[in-house]
Amino acid sequence: MTRFVLSFTVLLALLFTVEITVPVQRHFVAPWTQAVASLSAAGMQAFDPAVVARGRVIASQRSGFAVSIEAGCNGIEALIVLVAAILAFPAPVLHKLAGIAAGAILVQGLNILRVVSLFYLGQWNQAVFEWAHLYLWQALIMLDVLVVWLVWIRLLPREPAPRAA
Amino acid sequence: MPPEAAPPLTVCGFVLRAALWLAPCFAAWHFLAPALAGLLAHPVGWLLPAFLGEDLRRVVASAGDLAVVLAGNPAAFAGQRVELELSVNPRLYTYGLPVVSALMLASRASIGALAAAIVLLVPFQAWGVTADILRQVAFAKVNGMPALPWLGPGTREAVALAYQIGSLVLPPVAPVVVWGVFNARWVLAGRPPAPAAAPPSASGSPGP
Numbered sequence: 265m266t267r268f269v270l271s272f273t274v275l276l277a278l279l280f281t282v283e284i285t286v287p288v289q290r291h292f293v294a295p296w297t298q299a300v301a302s303l304s305a306a307g308m309q310a311f312d313p314a315v316v317a318r319g320r321v322i323a324s325q326r327s328g329f330a331v332s333i334e335a336g337c338n339g340i341e342a343l344i345v346l347v348a349a350i351l352a353f354p355a356p357v358l359h360k361l362a363g364i365a366a367g368a369i370l371v372q373g374l375n376i377l378r379v380v381s382l383f384y385l386g387q388w389n390q391a392v393f394e395w396a397h398l399y400l401w402q403a404l405i406m407l408d409v410l411v412v413w414l415v416w417i418r419l420l421p422r423e424p425a426p427r428a429a
Numbered sequence: 430m431p432p433e434a435a436p437p438l439t440v441c442g443f444v445l446r447a448a449l450w451l452a453p454c455f456a457a458w459h460f461l462a463p464a465l466a467g468l469l470a471h472p473v474g475w476l477l478p479a480f481l482g483e484d485l486r487r488v489v490a491s492a493g494d495l496a497v498v499l500a501g502n503p504a505a506f507a508g509q510r511v512e513l514e515l516s517v518n519p520r521l522y523t524y525g526l527p528v529v530s531a532l533m534l535a536s537r538a539s540i541g542a543l544a545a546a547i548v549l550l551v552p553f554q555a556w557g558v559t560a561d562i563l564r565q566v567a568f569a570k571v572n573g574m575p576a577l578p579w580l581g582p583g584t585r586e587a588v589a590l591a592y593q594i595g596s597l598v599l600p601p602v603a604p605v606v607v608w609g610v611f612n613a614r615w616v617l618a619g620r621p622p623a624p625a626a627a628p629p630s631a632s633g634s635p636g637p
Contacts, residue, residue, distance in 0.1 A: 265613045269606075280598060284590075336597050345602055399524040400455065406601040407447065407528070414440050417619040 271352035279344045294320075297338040300372070304333075304379040315383075322383055329387045331379070337397075339375035339405070343368055346409045353413075355420050363416040367409075374408045438536060438615065446535035454527035454534070465526070466490040466519045472555040473562075480563055486512065495519050497562050515565045521596065522557035525550050525604035532608040536615065546607050553603040557595035564592040 282288055297320045305317035314326040323330035335341070346367045350360050378401045386393040458465070467490040474488040477497070486498040495517045500510055526547060533543045567588040609616055 265617070269610070272606075276598075276602075280594070284593070341597055341601075398521060402601050403451075403455075403524060403528045406605055407532075410532075410605050411440070411444055414443075414616065414619060417616070418440060420620050423620060 268352050268354075272348050275348035275351055276345065279348055280341075283340060283344060293335075293338070293340060296340065297333050300338050300376065300379065301333050304376050304383070307376065308380055308383065322379070324383075324387065327387050329383075331383055331386060333379065336402070337375075337379070339372050342371050342375070342405045342409050345406070346371060346412060349409070349413045350416065353417065359416075359420055363412075367412045367416065370412050371405070371408055374405060378405065440619070443535050447531050450531035450534045451527065454530040457530075458524070458527040462520055462523075463490065463493040465523055466493050466495055469519050469523065469551070469554055469558060470495055472551060473558050476555055476559045477562065480559070481566070490519075493518075493520070495558060499566065513566075513569065515562055515569075517558050517561045517565075519554070519558055522554045522561075522600050523550075525553070525600050528601075529604035529608055532604065533611065536608070536612050538611060542611055546604075546611055549607050550603055553595075553599040556591075557599055560588070560591040560595035563588045 283293065298317075301317045301320045301322050305315050305322050308315040308322075312324070314324050316323055316325060320333045321330055322333070347364055350363045350367065353360075355363075382393060382397050382401065385396055470488050470490045473495065477488065481499060484499050486500055488495060488497050490496075497515045497517070499513045499515070529546050529550060530543060533546050538546070567585050
């Protein structure tokens with residue numbers, strides 16, 4: 265347990281340090297954030313054709329309301345926590361990679377749901393939008409990471425059998 | 430007649446229980462926010478003097494926010510001593526309280542364990558609030574000029590990093606980690622156990 269906590273903490277610090285560097289921000293985080301905006305807008309356009317995405321901004325051409333996806337809302341921090349938790353846990357490498365890939369899809373899926381819900385909440389009530397944006401969804405995304413990690417642990421193969429004495 | 434032991438907690442059961450506890454825990458946190466701000470003012474008041482020294486006048490809770498009053502000599506005021514009032518929304522750093530509460534209650538923790546988990550979050554919350562105040566101080570401008578021109582770029586970068594950690598990482602991650610520490614056995618028991626080792630053969634002779 266101690267080794268897991270230490271490994272997790274070191275990996276978390278390392279991944280966040282890498283994430284805030286200028287090359288990673290320019291070549292990974294910025295395109296990823298724009299992709300989140302585009303995917304969210306594409307989903308909304310299925311029932312609301314007035315929604316458009318420009319870069320990291322999603323706007324409604326009908327109401328004029330717009331949101332910009334910034335750090336903390338692009339799902340990358342949540343993904344970093346999941347990656348650190350999976351890498352720190354003793355498991356076969358292939359299972360770790362599969363967990364990271366599946367977890368990335370599940371976490372980003374919920375993140376897109378967050379963006380869509382906040383976009384419409386903001387058009388309805390600013391106070392509720394602020395509350396959901398700053399507190400509730402931050403908690404829900406991290407709980408999603410926890411659940412994905414717990415399920416991944418339960419899907420791991422059996423631990424190796426101990427040698428007979 | 431001894432009480433029946435609670436059935437073992439499955440992931441599905443845990444998630445359902447956590448989801449049900451989340452709403453009342455968030456409601457309680459929302460209504461207790463002003464009182465929580467008052468409590469958080471104490472550890473923040475202990476931390477800030479280490480960075481701001483005599484310039485710190487007071488840290489007070491007001492209508493759920495934390496107000497920090499500093500006395501400074503901004504360059505724009507040609508050395509004249511002025512007071513700066515900064516404000517921080519402590520909810521940005523304390524929303525982990527309902528999260529850890531819901532998780533602990535969902536995993537059937539005792540009241541003592543729940544209280545301990547809540548107390549363990551305080552240092553992380555104090556970090557976030559302190560870093561927020563230091564960020565406002567380090568990047569404050571008066572009449573378009575830096576309020577603290579003597580602050581070097583390295584120090585400003587360190588403050589910015591501390592603020593990013595305190596605002597983006599610690600508030601959502603710390604409650605989950607604290608819960609994990611209290612429930613490590615249940616978490617680790619989730620992996621299918623190793624099969625029992627086969628007993629050695631009766632003759633003890635090696636196979637062909």
